[in-house]
Amino acid sequence: xxxxxxxxxxxxxxxxxxxxxxxxxxxxxxxxxxxxxxxxxxxxxxxxxxxxxxxxxxxxxxxxxxxxxxxxxxxxxxxxxxxxxxxxxxxxxxxxxxxxxxxxxxxxxxxxxxxxxxxxxxxxxxxxxxxxxxxxxxxxxxxxxxx
Numbered sequence: 001x002x003x004x005x006x007x008x009x010x011x012x013x014x015x016x017x018x019x020x021x022x023x024x025x026x027x028x029x030x031x032x033x034x035x036x037x038x039x040x041x042x043x044x045x046x047x048x049x050x051x052x053x054x055x056x057x058x059x060x061x062x063x064x065x066x067x068x069x070x071x072x073x074x075x076x077x078x079x080x081x082x083x084x085x086x087x088x089x090x091x092x093x094x095x096x097x098x099x100x101x102x103x104x105x106x107x108x109x110x111x112x113x114x115x116x117x118x119x120x121x122x123x124x125x126x127x128x129x130x131x132x133x134x135x136x137x138x139x140x141x142x143x144x145x146x147x
Contacts, residue, residue, distance in 0.1 A: 052084075056080070059076070059077075059080060060073075063076060071118075071121075074108055074110070074118050075118055075121040075122050075125055076122070076125065076130070077107075077108065078099065078104055078108070078118045078119055078121070078122035079122035079123075079125045079126050079130055081099045081103070081104070081107070081122075082094050082096070082098060082099050082119075082122055082123070082126060083126070083131070085098040085099050086098055091126045091127070091130075091131045092126075092127060094123075094126065096119050096120070096122075099119065101115045101116060101119065104118060104119060
């Protein structure tokens, strides 16, 4: 845009040159605002990630206090993943498919069958009362025995 303004100025079209220069200034101002907005969004994202990390740490501390087994901890972690996937949905309306098995497999470093079992246990945990407000301080949970 600035180059077009320069060309118009050189060719003697002063009005077009001024208009093009004004447009170039507006574009520069918009770019500056976009950079500012992007920076604010980055900051908000970082704050949300920090809040999520603090909440997860609090949940893990509650799990430590309750002396949960690794299996129980994993089931609760999947339950928290399900809750996070649908934060405004009542617990009894959250479907197990909102968190894909591949996500559970990656985050917990488990196989597909274990991820499926953990997701079922997490759903049972949610349906038994483990909810948004109690996610970090609920009583110990015993998964169903296969035998």
